[in-house]
Amino acid sequence: MTGKVRDIMSAAPVCMAATESVSAAAKAMKERGVGTVLVVSGGRLEGMVTERDITIRVLAENRDPATTRLGDIYTSELAVLRPEDDVQHAARLVRDRAVRRLPVIADGVPVGVVSIGDLALDRDERSALSEIPATAPDR
């Protein structure tokens, strides 16, 4: 596993304010074909919301997605990556922190997201797995 985080990350991450609703984030995930929304304030990363967070922290708790704000459910104190980090470092973080997605930060500004799928694809570019679209339905 060689290469840098910038080579495998999904760039142009979806960023939203903490005051936005969970419904708005879900619509953005659908329209942009992603599973992660970065929560930002003044261009700086405050936290992250994934489709799993919405499932567990909103639906499982019977909260209303239209009135629940991202600020109510986001994960803060995230492990983050830099674009120039080695992919190997990203894989170690994913494993050690037992997370599926990590934000990528350059000069304090979010510039991408690395997912466990990106790492699986990178592991062997000629493997069968690399032919599964990273954007394939998650089923």
Add this chain to the structure above:
Amino acid sequence: MDAKVRDVMTPGPIGVDYHQSIGTAARTMRDWGVGAVLVVSDQALYGLVTDRDLVVRAVAESKGPDEPVGPLSSRDLVGVRADDDAAVAVALMREHAVRRLPVIEDGQVAGIVSLGDLAPPDES
């Protein structure tokens, strides 16, 4: 990759009824620590629903947690046998562009195998 599907799958199987609520499906995923559950209708396998399905097919469409989960299911599932090589599961995922397969043993669903089960990130 010499492992069999049964060696890497998440055994279970964990399921919900078609008529149970979206909230119940979400709590089932939370309580079992899984990202997908099978959907059963009239004691037969109807489909599969993932945490992403709950978000993009329910929350994004303004469906509430009290509505039935069944209509959110993905149908026409592709299955794999428990005694197949893990490489067979990889090939099926590639061919059908899916990330999870129900695992069949003795005519019953024995579990689910996911892309993450087959390709855990490592340092190689």
